[in-house]
Amino acid sequence: MTQAAAADVVIVGGGIMGAATALFLRRYGRSVILLERGLVGQQASGVNFGNVRRQGRFLPQLPLANRARKVWGELQELLGEDAEFVPNGHLRVCFRKEEVGRLEQYAEDARPYGLDLELISRNALRVRFPYLSADAIAGSFSPKDGHANPRLAAPAFARAAVRAGAAVYENTEVTAIAKAADDFILETSSRARFRAPIVQISAGAWAGALAALFDAPVPLQPRGPQMAVTEPAPYAIAPSIGVFSDVEEEGVYLRQVTRGNIVYGGGLRGPALPEIRRAYVDPANTLRQFQHVRRLVPALAALNIIRTWSGIEGYVDDEIPVIGPSAHTAGLYYAFGFCGHGFQLGPGVGEVMAELIATGATTTPIEPFHISRFARA
Amino acid sequence: MAEPRIVIVGAGPAGMRAAARLVEAGLCPVVVDEAPASGGQIYRRQPRQFHRAAASLYGFEARKATGLHRMFDALLPRIDYRPETLAWNVYENVVHLRHGTESEALRFDALILAPGATDRIMPLPGWTLPGVYSLGGAQIALKAQACAIGARPAFLGTGPLLYLVAYQYVRAGAAVAAVLDTSPLAGRIAALPALSARPSMLAKGLYYTAWLAAHGVGMLSGVTPLAITGEGRVHQLRLRDSRGSEQIIACDAVGLGYGLRSETQLADLARCEFAFDAPSRQWLPVTDTDGRSSVPGVYLAGDGVRAAGADAAELAGRLAACAVLADLGRTVRPAETALLRRRLARTARFGRGLELGFSWPARLAGELPDATLVCRCEAITAGEIRGAASTFGAPEMNRAKAFVRIGMGRCQGRYCGLAGAEVLAAARGVPVEKVGRLRGQAPVKPLSISLAGAAP
Numbered sequence: 001m002t003q004a005a006a007a008d009v010v011i012v013g014g015g016i017m018g019a020a021t022a023l024f025l026r027r028y029g030r031s032v033i034l035l036e037r038g039l040v041g042q043q044a045s046g047v048n049f050g051n052v053r054r055q056g057r058f059l060p061q062l063p064l065a066n067r068a069r070k071v072w073g074e075l076q077e078l079l080g081e082d083a084e085f086v087p088n089g090h091l092r093v094c095f096r097k098e099e100v101g102r103l104e105q106y107a108e109d110a111r112p113y114g115l116d117l118e119l120i121s122r123n124a125l126r127v128r129f130p131y132l133s134a135d136a137i138a139g140s141f142s143p144k145d146g147h148a149n150p151r152l153a154a155p156a157f158a159r160a161a162v163r164a165g166a167a168v169y170e171n172t173e174v175t176a177i178a179k180a181a182d183d184f185i186l187e188t189s190s191r192a193r194f195r196a197p198i199v200q201i202s203a204g205a206w207a208g209a210l211a212a213l214f215d216a217p218v219p220l221q222p223r224g225p226q227m228a229v230t231e232p233a234p235y236a237i238a239p240s241i242g243v244f245s246d247v248e249e250e251g252v253y254l255r256q257v258t259r260g261n262i263v264y265g266g267g268l269r270g271p272a273l274p275e276i277r278r279a280y281v282d283p284a285n286t287l288r289q290f291q292h293v294r295r296l297v298p299a300l301a302a303l304n305i306i307r308t309w310s311g312i313e314g315y316v317d318d319e320i321p322v323i324g325p326s327a328h329t330a331g332l333y334y335a336f337g338f339c340g341h342g343f344q345l346g347p348g349v350g351e352v353m354a355e356l357i358a359t360g361a362t363t364t365p366i367e368p369f370h371i372s373r374f375a376r377a
Numbered sequence: 378m379a380e381p382r383i384v385i386v387g388a389g390p391a392g393m394r395a396a397a398r399l400v401e402a403g404l405c406p407v408v409v410d411e412a413p414a415s416g417g418q419i420y421r422r423q424p425r426q427f428h429r430a431a432a433s434l435y436g437f438e439a440r441k442a443t444g445l446h447r448m449f450d451a452l453l454p455r456i457d458y459r460p461e462t463l464a465w466n467v468y469e470n471v472v473h474l475r476h477g478t479e480s481e482a483l484r485f486d487a488l489i490l491a492p493g494a495t496d497r498i499m500p501l502p503g504w505t506l507p508g509v510y511s512l513g514g515a516q517i518a519l520k521a522q523a524c525a526i527g528a529r530p531a532f533l534g535t536g537p538l539l540y541l542v543a544y545q546y547v548r549a550g551a552a553v554a555a556v557l558d559t560s561p562l563a564g565r566i567a568a569l570p571a572l573s574a575r576p577s578m579l580a581k582g583l584y585y586t587a588w589l590a591a592h593g594v595g596m597l598s599g600v601t602p603l604a605i606t607g608e609g610r611v612h613q614l615r616l617r618d619s620r621g622s623e624q625i626i627a628c629d630a631v632g633l634g635y636g637l638r639s640e641t642q643l644a645d646l647a648r649c650e651f652a653f654d655a656p657s658r659q660w661l662p663v664t665d666t667d668g669r670s671s672v673p674g675v676y677l678a679g680d681g682v683r684a685a686g687a688d689a690a691e692l693a694g695r696l697a698a699c700a701v702l703a704d705l706g707r708t709v710r711p712a713e714t715a716l717l718r719r720r721l722a723r724t725a726r727f728g729r730g731l732e733l734g735f736s737w738p739a740r741l742a743g744e745l746p747d748a749t750l751v752c753r754c755e756a757i758t759a760g761e762i763r764g765a766a767s768t769f770g771a772p773e774m775n776r777a778k779a780f781v782r783i784g785m786g787r788c789q790g791r792y793c794g795l796a797g798a799e800v801l802a803a804a805r806g807v808p809v810e811k812v813g814r815l816r817g818q819a820p821v822k823p824l825s826i827s828l829a830g831a832a833p
C-alpha cells in the first residue's frame with residue numbers, strides 16, 4: 001500500500017469554493033492538499049453566468065455575500081489578476097405592479113445588512129438604461145455589484161494557492177473517506193492516498209454522497225441553468241441585469257462583456273447528469289429565452305446567439321447551501337449546494353472556511369447553513 | 378402504424394442518394410438543406426438568373442451533376458424537401474430547424490446526417506489580408522457567381538482540389554501565378570498504389586497537373602509557406618521551396634486550403650461517439666460500415682463522416698438509407714448492401730491514398746510565429762494558444778478555449794479548431810490526439826434572437 005501524502009487540511013473538490021479555501025488556508029499557515037476529480041474550475045464554477053450579485057439573496061446570507069464582495073474588490077492584489085470583475089452594478093427590474101412593492105420591501109430589509117439599493121422609477125429607468133423595454137416598470141439598483149469571468153476565477157485562485165505553497169492534484173477523484181483515529185484517510189481514483197486531521201468537502205453537486213458518509217442526507221438535486229452568448233455588439237450595457245418575477249420562465253438575466261458579447265441565462269432549468277458530468281441546454285429553453293430576453297432588451301432581436309451551454313449545479317431543497325462543520329464528525333467541514341448563486345459567494349466562503357478551520361470560529365454568521373438542519377427534519 | 382419520419386440533413390450527393398433510396402422503399406423523407414438549391418458542394422447549382430452550360434460548371438463531372446440534379450428533381454413530388462432551412466440543433470430525437478424567422482422542432486424516427494465538409498485551413502502570417510480566400514471559397518465564387526478571386530491568383534495548400542481549382546481558374550481566363558503544394562512529390566508517389574484503386578480518378582488528377590504544366594502554370598511541391606504580404610491587400614506570397622531557397626510569388630489573391638474537414642457538430646450534438654482518425658489527424662464520428670452511429674436512430678453519411686469525395690458520398694448515402702430501412706424492419710436485399718459496401722471500400726482506399734499523398738502539414742503549426750492569427754473570429758494568435766499551455770497549463774482544447782477564447786467565436790472553432798489543436802499539441806510536446814477536440818455546442822450556426830418557435 002502506498003504511503004499517504006499528508007497535510008493539515010485536505011480539500012475535496014476544486015471549484016471556486018475549494019480553490020479559494022486553499023489559498024486562504026495558506027494565509028493562515030496551514031498546509032493544504034486540494035484534490036480535484038477533473039480540472040480546477042471546470043464544473044459549475046467555470047461555466048456559470050458570472051453574476052457577482054448580492055441583491056435578492058436570502059437576507060441572512062448577506063453578511064457572507066458582503067464579505068465575498070470585499071474579496072472580489074481585492075482580487076488584483078490577492079491573485080495578481082482580476083478575473084475580469086467589473087463592479088458596474090446590478091439592476092433588477094420587474095414587469096408587474098404587484099412586484100414593485102416587493103422590490104421596495106427587499107431594499108428596506110437589506111439596508112440593515114449594509115446593502116444599499118437604489119429604487120428607480122419607470123421614467124428614470126428609461127433615462128439611465130435606455131436599452132430597457134417599456135415593460136420594465138421599476139428597478140432596484142445595487143451599485144457595487146457586478147460581474148466577472150467564471151472561466152478565469154477559480155483557476156486563478158488555485159494558481160495563487162499553489163504559489164503560496166498549496167498542493168493541487170487534478171484528475172484525482174476521491175473515492176472513499178474514512179476516519180482512522182485522529183486522521184481522515186482519503187482514497188482516490190489515481191490510487192494515491194491522502195491523510196489529514198481536517199477535511200473539507202466542497203464537491204459541488206457531487207458532494208451529497210460524500211457528506212452522507214458522515215451526516216444526515218442532504219436533499220440535493222442537480223440541475224442545469226441554461227446559458228447563451230451573442231455575437232459581439234457595441235458596448236452599451238454596463239450593469240448586470242436580471243428580471244424579478246415569480247414566473248420561473250421569465251427570470252432571465254444578462255450582462256455585456258467589454259469586448260461586446262452579451263451573455264444571458266435563466267428561465268427554466270435543464271437536465272443535468274452528474275454521472276457523466278454533462279448538463280444540456282434544452283433547445284425549447286433556448287427559444288423561450290429568446291422571447292424573454294427580447295422583452296427585457298428589445299434590441300437583442302437584432303443579434304444572433306453563437307453558443308449555448310449549461311453546467312451542473314447542486315440545488316438544496318430549501319434553496320440555501322450547506323456551509324460549516326459536520327454535525328457528528330470532528331475535523332470535517334462542508335461547503336456545497338450553492339443553489340445557483342455560489343459564484344459570487346466563492347471568495348467569501350473561502351475566507352470564512354479558512355478562518356473557521358484555522359481559528360475554530362468565524363466572525364461571519366453562517367449558522368443558517370449548518371448541515372444539522374436536515375437531521376432535525 | 379404511422380409511417381416513420383425520416384429526416385435527412387444535407388442535399389448533397391449523400392443526402393440526395395439517401396432520399397432516393399427511401400423513396401424507392403415507399404417512404405417520404407424530409408430533406409433539409411440550408412442552401413437555396415440542392416446539389417451540395419461539388420454539384421452546387423448556379424443561381425436562377427445564371428445560364429452557364431453544365432460542362433463549363435462541372436467539367437468532367439457534368440454528366441454526373443446533371444444526372445443527379447434530374448434524379449433529385451424527379452423526387453420532389455414524393456419527398457418533403459426544405460431548402461434554406463438550417464438544422465441548428467439535435468436533441469433527444471428532435472431536430473431543430475430554422476427557416477426564415479421561424480424555428481420548427483421535428484421529431485424523427487431516423488435521422489441521416491449528411492452535412493458535408495468545409496475547407497481545412499492552416500494559417501500563415503497574412504492569411505487574413507483581403508484577397509485571401511479558402512480554396513473551396515475560390516471555387517464557389519467561380520461556380521456560383523462566375524467571379525474570380527483575382528486576376529493573378531496563387532493557390533496554396535495541398536490536395537486534389539488545389540490542382541482542380543487552379544485548372545478551373547485558368548480555364549475561366551485567370552493568369553494563375555502558381556500552384557504551391559506543401560506535400561512532397563515523394564509522398565504522392567508513395568500513395569500511387571492506393572490511388573490506383575480508382576484508375577479514372579487518378580487519371581483525372583494527372584490530367585489536371587499535365588494540363589496546368591502545358592499551360593505554363595508554375596507548380597511547386599514540398600513548399601514551406603512563410604507569409605502572405607501586401608498593403609491592405611495581397612501583393613505577394615513568400616515561401617521556402619523544397620530545396621530550402623526562399624521564393625517570392627507576385628499575386629493579387631491567394632486560394633488557401635489543405636483538404637477538407639468534416640462538419641461534425643450535428644453528430645456531436647446528437648451525442649454520437651467520436652474517435653481520433655490518425656491518417657487525417659481529425660476526431661471523427663464513429664460508424665459501422667453502413668453509417669450507423671453509436672446513437673440508435675442516428676445515421677451518418679458522406680463527407681460529414683470522413684472526407685472521401687463525392688462518389689463515396691453517393692454510395693454512403695444510399696447505404697445509410699438501407700441501414701435505416703433494415704433497422705425499421707423493411708427488407709433490403711443483402712446483395713444490394715454487399716455491392717455498396719464493396720464499392721465504398723474501394724473509394725475509401727482511394728481516399729486513404731489522397732490523405733497519404735496530400736497530407737495535412739501539421740508541422741507548420743509548431744513553426745507559426747507567435748503573432749500569427751489562428752482564430753480569426755476572436756483574434757487569437759498562435760502565441761496566445763501557446764500561453765494557454767504555458768501560463769494556464771491547459772492540457773486540451775476546451776480548456777484552452779476557456780482560458781484564451783480559441784474557437785469561441787461565430788464559427789465555434791470549425792475553421793481554427795484543427796490548426797489550433799496542432800499549435801497546442803506542439804506547444805505541449807504531445808501527440809495531437811492528446812489535446813482532444815472542441816466540443817460542439819448549439820446552435821450549429823449563429824441563430825437570431827428574433828426567432829419565434831414552439832416546443833415539439
Ligand SMILES: Cc1cc2nc3c(=O)[nH]c(=O)nc-3n(C[C@H](O)[C@H](O)[C@H](O)COP(=O)(O)OP(=O)(O)OC[C@H]3O[C@@H](n4cnc5c(N)ncnc54)[C@H](O)[C@@H]3O)c2cc1C
Nearest residue numbers: 013015017037045048049051174204311338341342343344
Ligand atoms: C450555468 C450556471 C450558472 C450559474 N450562474 C451563477 C451566477 O451568475 N452567479 C452566482 O453567484 N452563481 C452562479 N451559479 C452557481 C455557481 O456556479 C456555483 O454555486 C458555484 O460555482 C459552486 O462552486 P463549487 O466549488 O461548490 O462547485 P463546482 O464548481 O461544481 O466544484 C466542485 C468540484 O468538485 C469536484 N469533485 C466532485 N466530486 C469529487 C470527488 N469525489 N473528488 C474530487 N473532486 C470532486 C468537481 O469536479 C468540481 O470541480 C451558476 C451555476 C451554473 C451551473
Ligand SMILES: Cc1cc2nc3c(=O)[nH]c(=O)nc-3n(C[C@H](O)[C@H](O)[C@H](O)COP(=O)(O)OP(=O)(O)OC[C@H]3O[C@@H](n4cnc5c(N)ncnc54)[C@H](O)[C@@H]3O)c2cc1C
Nearest residue numbers: 387389390391411417418419464492493513679680686687
Ligand atoms: C468548397 C468545396 C468545394 C469542393 N469542390 C469539389 C470539386 O470541385 N470536386 C470534387 O470532386 N469534390 C469537391 N469537393 C468535395 C465534394 O464536394 C464532396 O466530396 C461531396 O460534395 C460530398 O458530398 P456530401 O453529400 O457528403 O456533402 P455536400 O455536398 O457538402 O453536401 C452537404 C449539404 O449539407 C448542407 N448542410 C450542412 N450543414 C447543414 C445544416 N446544419 N443544416 C442544413 N443543411 C446543412 C449543405 O448546405 C450542403 O448542401 C468540394 C468540397 C468543398 C467543401
